Amino acid sequence: MSLRIGTRGSALALAQTKKVAGLLADRGIETEIITITTEGDTATGVPLHAIGGQGVFVRALDEAIIRGEIDAAVHSMKDIPAARPAGTVCCAVLERDSPADFLAHEGPLDAVRIVGSSSTRRRAQLLREEPALEVKQLRGNVDTRIRKLREGQYDAIVLAEAGLQRLNLTLPGEPLPTDRFVPSPNQGTIAVVCRDDPAVAEVFAPLDHAPTRLDVEIERAVMEEVGGGCFTPQGIYCRNGNLTAEVLALDGSRWERIERHITTIDEARECGRELRRQAADLIREAYAALGIKP
Known part of the structure; x- marks a missing residue:
C-alpha cells in the first residue's frame, strides 16, 4: 500500500511528516508527501485569534482528506481543534516529545x-x-x-x-519549567489524522503510543469543558495521569488552577467543568478584551 500524506510546508511540519513517513517505511509502507498551504501560513501579519485560532493550520488538510486528495495528514496535535469534521479520525498519537x-x-x-x-x-x-x-x-x-x-x-x-x-x-x-509555565494542551505531541477508513487507520495503528494518547485525551477533555480556545490564556498538561490545568487573566495578574490525578476521561471532564466555574470571570474578561462574543 502507498499512502499520500499531507502536510504544511514549514520546515517543522515537513520534519514531523518525514518522521511519520520514516516510521512507516520501516514497516514496508510507501508514502508520498504532499504539501498544502493553510490560511495560518499565509496570514502571518495578524494574531491567531483574529483568523480563527490554531484550527486554521488544520482546516485545509482536513478538507483535502475529505475530498480524497490525500489519505492522511500529520499535525502538531495542539493545533487540532476540539470539533472535528465527519469523515476524519485521529489514527495515531506518537510518543510525546518535550512538552515545555x-x-x-x-x-x-x-x-x-x-x-x-x-x-x-x-x-x-x-x-x-x-x-x-x-x-x-x-x-x-x-x-x-x-x-x-x-x-x-x-x-x-x-x-x-x-x-x-x-x-x-x-x-x-x-x-521553562512546566509547573510554572503550564504548556498548552497536547504540546510536544505529533498526531496523524486520516480519512475514516479502517484499512487506512490500521496502517498507522502501530505508531500509536497508548500512554501518550491517554494523557493528551485527558488534556483535550479538560480543554473542551473549559472552552475559550486560544482566546483565553490556559495551560493544561497531564503526565502519567497527573493533571495541572490553569486559566489566567490576559495580564497574568490572576489565575485559577487545578492539580489532580486523573484516571478516566469522565474525571477529566469534571475537572474541566470545575475549572470553568472557578475561572468564569477570567474567561469573560478575555473575550471582552479581545472584542469576541463567547
Whole structure:
C-alpha cells in the first residue's frame, strides 16, 4: 500500500511528516508527501485569534482528506481543534516529545525586557512571572522567529522545545519549567489524522503510543469543558495521569488552577467543568478584551 500524506510546508511540519513517513517505511509502507498551504501560513501579519485560532493550520488538510486528495495528514496535535469534521479520525498519537516552552535569548537573561510571542497563554504566564516585561506579537515559522530575535527586534522569544529538537536546532536559552509555565494542551505531541477508513487507520495503528494518547485525551477533555480556545490564556498538561490545568487573566495578574490525578476521561471532564466555574470571570474578561462574543 502507498499512502499520500499531507502536510504544511514549514520546515517543522515537513520534519514531523518525514518522521511519520520514516516510521512507516520501516514497516514496508510507501508514502508520498504532499504539501498544502493553510490560511495560518499565509496570514502571518495578524494574531491567531483574529483568523480563527490554531484550527486554521488544520482546516485545509482536513478538507483535502475529505475530498480524497490525500489519505492522511500529520499535525502538531495542539493545533487540532476540539470539533472535528465527519469523515476524519485521529489514527495515531506518537510518543510525546518535550512538552515545555523554550525561552531563547542571545544576551543575558537579566537583560531581557521585550519577549516575542503571539500566544495569549505564554504572554500571561510570562507577565505573571515578571510583570515588567513587554510581550510583543510574533508570528511566522521557526526560522522567521529566530531571524527576528537575531536582528534584535526582541530580547527573547518563546518556542516549543519539541519543535527545536525535531529541527535539530540548538539555541541559547533554557526550557521553562512546566509547573510554572503550564504548556498548552497536547504540546510536544505529533498526531496523524486520516480519512475514516479502517484499512487506512490500521496502517498507522502501530505508531500509536497508548500512554501518550491517554494523557493528551485527558488534556483535550479538560480543554473542551473549559472552552475559550486560544482566546483565553490556559495551560493544561497531564503526565502519567497527573493533571495541572490553569486559566489566567490576559495580564497574568490572576489565575485559577487545578492539580489532580486523573484516571478516566469522565474525571477529566469534571475537572474541566470545575475549572470553568472557578475561572468564569477570567474567561469573560478575555473575550471582552479581545472584542469576541463567547
